[in-house]
Amino acid sequence: MIPPAKPKLRIATTSLAGCFGCHMSFLDIDERLFPLLDLVEFDRSPLTDIKHCGPCDIGLIEGGVCNAENVHVLREFRKNCKTLIAIGACAINGGLPAQRNHLDLGSCLTEVYLTEPGLAHGHIPNDPELPLPLDKVHPLHEVVKIDYFIPGCPPSGDAIWKFLTDLIAGKTPELGHGLIKYD
Amino acid sequence: MSDTFQLDGATVPFELGQTVIQAALAAGSYIPHLCYHPEFKPHGSCKLCTVKVNGRTVASCTMPAEAGLQVESDIEELNALRRTLVQMLFAEGNHFCPSCEKSGNCVLQALGYDLEVHTAGFRHLYPDRPVDASHPDILLDFNRCILCELCVRASSEMDGKNVFALSGRGITKHLIVNAESGKLVDTDIALTDKAMQVCPVGVILKKRVGFSQPIGERRYDKSPISAQALQDAPRNPETGGSCDACESVP
Numbered sequence: 082m083i084p085p086a087k088p089k090l091r092i093a094t095t096s097l098a099g100c101f102g103c104h105m106s107f108l109d110i111d112e113r114l115f116p117l118l119d120l121v122e123f124d125r126s127p128l129t130d131i132k133h134c135g136p137c138d139i140g141l142i143e144g145g146v147c148n149a150e151n152v153h154v155l156r157e158f159r160k161n162c163k164t165l166i167a168i169g170a171c172a173i174n175g176g177l178p179a180q181r182n183h184l185d186l187g188s189c190l191t192e193v194y195l196t197e198p199g200l201a202h203g204h205i206p207n208d209p210e211l212p213l214p215l216d217k218v219h220p221l222h223e224v225v226k227i228d229y230f231i232p233g234c235p236p237s238g239d240a241i242w243k244f245l246t247d248l249i250a251g252k253t254p255e256l257g258h259g260l261i262k263y264d
Numbered sequence: 265m266s267d268t269f270q271l272d273g274a275t276v277p278f279e280l281g282q283t284v285i286q287a288a289l290a291a292g293s294y295i296p297h298l299c300y301h302p303e304f305k306p307h308g309s310c311k312l313c314t315v316k317v318n319g320r321t322v323a324s325c326t327m328p329a330e331a332g333l334q335v336e337s338d339i340e341e342l343n344a345l346r347r348t349l350v351q352m353l354f355a356e357g358n359h360f361c362p363s364c365e366k367s368g369n370c371v372l373q374a375l376g377y378d379l380e381v382h383t384a385g386f387r388h389l390y391p392d393r394p395v396d397a398s399h400p401d402i403l404l405d406f407n408r409c410i411l412c413e414l415c416v417r418a419s420s421e422m423d424g425k426n427v428f429a430l431s432g433r434g435i436t437k438h439l440i441v442n443a444e445s446g447k448l449v450d451t452d453i454a455l456t457d458k459a460m461q462v463c464p465v466g467v468i469l470k471k472r473v474g475f476s477q478p479i480g481e482r483r484y485d486k487s488p489i490s491a492q493a494l495q496d497a498p499r500n501p502e503t504g505g506s507c508d509a510c511e512s513v514p
Contacts, residue, residue: 170362173383175390180360183392223387230382234362258488261377263361264368264479 090138090249093124093162097151098178098218099144101127102235103169107141109238120249137162139248143235145171146219147178150212159225164248167221168241170234170263179218186216229254233262267331271315272338278329285313285324288337294490295337296346296375298464299412300325302496304421307413312346312375347379354384358391358407359465365474366466368482372410373465374489396441398449401471408465409439415468418458427453439467 096104104127110117125134134140140162146152159165170176181189194205221227231244240260247254268275269284271293278287283306285295299310306325315324316336324337336342353359353372361367375381396404411430416439419427427448431440443450453459460468479485483492 167383170360174354174360174388176360176362179388179390180363182390183358217390220383220388222383222385227383232382255380256382257380258377259485261380261382263359263373263376264364 089119090121091124091136092121092126092139092141093134093137093158094126094128094141095134095143095154095158096127097142097144097154097172097221098147099169099171099176101143103143103172103233106233106235106238107168107241110242111238113242117245134158134161138164139245140165141168142166142172142221143169145175145178146215146221146224148212148214152215152224155221155224164228165221165225166229166231166244166248167227168231169236170232172221173230173232175218175220176234179220182217186214190214231256234264236260236262267329269329269331269333269335271335276329276335282329283325284315284317284322284327284329284333284335287329288324288335289494289496292494293337294493295324296343296378296490297325297493298371298375298410299414301414301417301462304414304417304462307417310349310410310412312349314342314345316342343379346375347381350376350379350381351384351386353410354381355386355388356391357389357409358393360407364408364466365469366408366463368479368485369477370466370484371464371489374484377484378488378490393438396448398447399453400449401455402448402453402460403469403471404439404441404448405467405469406439409467410465411437411439412464414462414464415439415459418462419453422458425452425457425459427451427457427459 094104094107123129124137125131134157140158142155142158142165146155167173171178175182190205194203229244229248231240233240237260240256240262243256243260244254268277269287270276271288274293276287276291276293285297285300288295289302295313295315297310297313299307300313308323308326311323313324314321317327318334324335350372354376359372361373364370367373393406395406413430415428416430419425426442429440429442430437432438440446441448441451455470460470
């Protein structure tokens with residue numbers, strides 16, 4: 082009798098206030114995507130274009146929280162993912178978008194859309210479909226509980242591979258010298 | 265004939281007048297540390313080098329070595345506390361490694377790597393700390409200051425200039441520059457000063473050399489800080505030893 086196939090782990094990924102660099106780095110695991118696909122299947126992700134996340138084993142989130150929509154997506158992931166992983170500098174400490182945190186949001190928008198040369202007669206975007214920016218950019222762990230963190234800007238494909246394979250194998254993920262990087 | 269103490273079960277010899285960390289490093293045993301520097305008087309502020317001596321926690325950089333001490337250092341209880349200290353330092357300042365030209369040569373970052381710190385964990389303070397770019401050759405980026413006082417000690421003890429000081433108490437404590445204007449350009453700091461070399465993070469930077477050494481080929485890219493700190497340690501209390509970390513500053 083053929084034993085029933087081990088059910089695949091379900092993974093969801095998304096980018097909040099990020100640059101998709103961490104997703105690009107994830108693709109840098111290259112041909113190791115094939116053995117990974119023997120073990121996992123993808124739910125909501127830019128790779129599948131599924132718009133909402135169902136029940137998952139692992140959620141990978143790149144980018145920090147800079148607007149109201151980011152909060153909703155992050156909560157959807159937390160609700161559906163057994164294990165939630167913050168990936169990259171922005172998800173972990175706010176990263177580049179958080180460099181505005183010591184500035185007043187109103188003056189940022191005014192400078193970008195009204196007073197900066199070249200944007201004469203512009204206006205601050207106010208379409209109701211646009212999510213409202215938050216006063217400050219937040220790392221993910223300030224909004225929901227995060228189980229694991231993969232630092233780096235972006236973390237290398239090798240670091241992501243090591244972390245995910247450790248996790249899938251049921252071990253506490255460790256990066257070690259050369260794979261743990263903050264830059 | 266020198267006396268000995270026990271460190272994590274190993275016998276460490278010491279000379280009279282040595283501290284626990286000095287004797288340990290000279291004997292090839294690493295104790296994580298941040299504000300301790302082999303060329304300066306111990307400061308005892310960062311607490312990364314905390315060890316248990318006869319069951320009590322003490323800073324190993326200020327604790328005089330004594331015969332028969334039972335010292336514990338590389339135990340999970342202490343490494344967890346060290347991890348928390350590093351995390352608090354990251355959360356307190358603006359440590360944005362991807363844009364920092366000290367990245368790869370930074371002691372705080374290297375300690376984070378070595379202790380497997382994956383996140384600062386705490387709520388980030390995001391303090392507002394404007395940079396001082398007034399000096400033609402030197403940039404001061406206060407966002408990264410961890411208040412170790414190494415520049416303060418180097419400037420007063422070695423350069424004889426007192427360019428830097430700490431001001432304020434508690435959470436308002438910050439690095440200041442000794443000039444009426446408060447600007448670095450109005451001090452007598454020089455590029456050859458020891459104070460230019462000792463910053464363990466990216467506060468005191470020589471201008472126009474930032475990325476002459478590429479990211480990925482830097483000091484702590486090559487091997488972990490636990491391996492390199494032993495090379496910096498003075499092997500002989502008479503001669504004082506040298507410090508590769510300072511000498512590798514571009």
